[in-house]
Amino acid sequence: MHELGVASALYEWALSQSRQVEPRRLLSIELEQDSLSGLNADSVDFGFRALATGTEVEGVRLEWHEVSPTYVCPRCSETSTSSAAPQGCLHCGGAVPRLARTDSLRVLSIEVE
Amino acid sequence: MTRLAVEKKVLSKNDEFAALVRDRFRERGTVAINILGSPGSGKTSLVERTAAWTRGRVPAAALSGDQATDNDARRIREAGLPALQITTGNECHLNAERILAVLDAPEVRNARLLLIENVGNLICPAAYDLGEDAKVAVLSVPEGDDKPEKYPALFQRAELLVINKIDMLALTDFSVDRAVAHARSVAPHLDAVALSTRTGEGLTLWFQWIENRLART
Numbered sequence: 001m002h003e004l005g006v007a008s009a010l011y012e013w014a015l016s017q018s019r020q021v022e023p024r025r026l027l028s029i030e031l032e033q034d035s036l037s038g039l040n041a042d043s044v045d046f047g048f049r050a051l052a053t054g055t056e057v058e059g060v061r062l063e064w065h066e067v068s069p070t071y072v073c074p075r076c077s078e079t080s081t082s083s084a085a086p087q088g089c090l091h092c093g094g095a096v097p098r099l100a101r102t103d104s105l106r107v108l109s110i111e112v113e
Numbered sequence: 114m115t116r117l118a119v120e121k122k123v124l125s126k127n128d129e130f131a132a133l134v135r136d137r138f139r140e141r142g143t144v145a146i147n148i149l150g151s152p153g154s155g156k157t158s159l160v161e162r163t164a165a166w167t168r169g170r171v172p173a174a175a176l177s178g179d180q181a182t183d184n185d186a187r188r189i190r191e192a193g194l195p196a197l198q199i200t201t202g203n204e205c206h207l208n209a210e211r212i213l214a215v216l217d218a219p220e221v222r223n224a225r226l227l228l229i230e231n232v233g234n235l236i237c238p239a240a241y242d243l244g245e246d247a248k249v250a251v252l253s254v255p256e257g258d259d260k261p262e263k264y265p266a267l268f269q270r271a272e273l274l275v276i277n278k279i280d281m282l283a284l285t286d287f288s289v290d291r292a293v294a295h296a297r298s299v300a301p302h303l304d305a306v307a308l309s310t311r312t313g314e315g316l317t318l319w320f321q322w323i324e325n326r327l328a329r330t
Contacts, residue, residue: 002205002237009123027114031123036266038236069269085269085299096302099269104240105123111116 003040006105007047014048014057017110025113028061034069035083037104069104071097127241130209134244137216138227144330145227146323147243149267150251151260152233155277157185158310159251159319160228164194166320167226171327174224176215178207178232185230194228195220206238207231213244226327235260239267247272247326250296254278254285258292265299273304273322280309 010029018026033039041064052058068083076092079100086097122128138145148156160175167173175196177185186198197220199211207229221227229245231238239248250271252260255278261268268274274296276289293305306322308315 002240005204005208006123009126013121013123021117024115030116036269038240038266085265085301087301098302099266104266107119107121107123109116109118111114113114 002038003043004047006039007044007051010044010048010062010107011051011057013107014052014060015055018056018060021110021112026057026060026110027113028063028111029107030063030065030109030111032065032067032106032108034067034104036069036099039105065108070100072100073097124240127209130213131242131244134209134212134216137213138244138246141222142330143224143227144326145229145243145245146326147229147231147238147245147248148251149231149235149238149248149271150233150275151235151253151256154233154251154253154256155310156230156233156251157188159275159277160189160194160196160230161192162310162313162316163228163320163323164189164192166316166323168193171225172223173226173228174221175228175230176207176212176221177230178211180205180232189230195224197221201232205232205234205236206241207243208241209243226323235264235267239264239270246330249273249275251275251277252292252296254281254287258287258289259295261292261296261299268296268303269300271300271303273306275319276305276307277310279307279314280312 045062068081070079070081071086072079073089073095075095078091080090089095089097150156175189175194176199178199178201180201183198186196189196197215248271250268276292289307296303306318308319
């Protein structure tokens with residue numbers, strides 16, 4: 001249900017980017033979503049399209065990539081990605097890595113005309 | 114056509130507010146606990162039970178998030194804890210901006226312990242950092258012991274698993290050991306306590322966990 005909030009944040013950001021790249025046109029936004037983000041990409045797409053209708057970002061495509069979540073070791077602070085919760089740190093072996101606080105949805109790039 | 118690299122978190126606005134909230138908590142020495150779980154898992158009753166324990170021990174307050182009504186804040190106030198209701202309307206989670214907006218309210222300004230009862234939901238609230246010290250996941254016996262594997266994001270982000278309503282164990286196939294095993298399969302770091310907010314059994318473990326968190330800050 002919080003997809004609409006995410007779509008709205010994305011829409012506002014897309015508008016600001018669209019104005020920055022003028023006179024070129026914003027065509028697409030490449031997104032990276034971790035598998036624990038709890039987000040339904042179709043719902044974000046739907047919300048984004050609804051908000052964008054009739055604005056300068058109408059027609060901008062969202063391109064999705066799903067990646068494994070990032071974990072941080074509380075002892076050595078090294079990060080690693082894993083599809084399953086790691087049982088120990090691969091770097092120091094001393095502690096159980098924790099899910100990174102936030103980075104479940106990131107914009108990687110934009111495509112402009 | 115040109116592709117331009119960006120690298121931006123979509124929820125970064127919330128993260129900025131969360132950092133402000135965290136700074137304020139640090140300045141005040143407030144320990145904030147974000148309590149998450151399904152509707153009906155017993156989040157409010159856990160806060161009610163904690164209200165009695167805090168009396169004479171630690172200045173405490175509560176924030177309660179719901180889509181509608183101030184029922185929970187009223188219940189918590191009746192239990193003796195200053196409490197504010199945050200009504201989220203159509204939103205299914207609390208966000209850091211909403212927390213920041215109430216931090217100077219007289220009910221919460223001087224709290225050393227702040228219990229934040231999030232909107233009942235196992236998915237969305239886990240994605241939002243509220244600037245808290247720790248997230249606590251509440252799972253109740255009638256929900257079934259496999260929920261941690263079905264909703265891993267919440268349990269991975271939590272520090273503590275509270276298994277509530279153990280007074281109902283005899284009525285179900287729920288196994289506390291299995292629930293803890295499921296939770297640790299997705300979140301090996303997780304501490305766990307089993308309790309009943311109705312009978313009071315096991316509550317001392319929860320209070321002990323809070324005392325440890327308070328001692329750390």
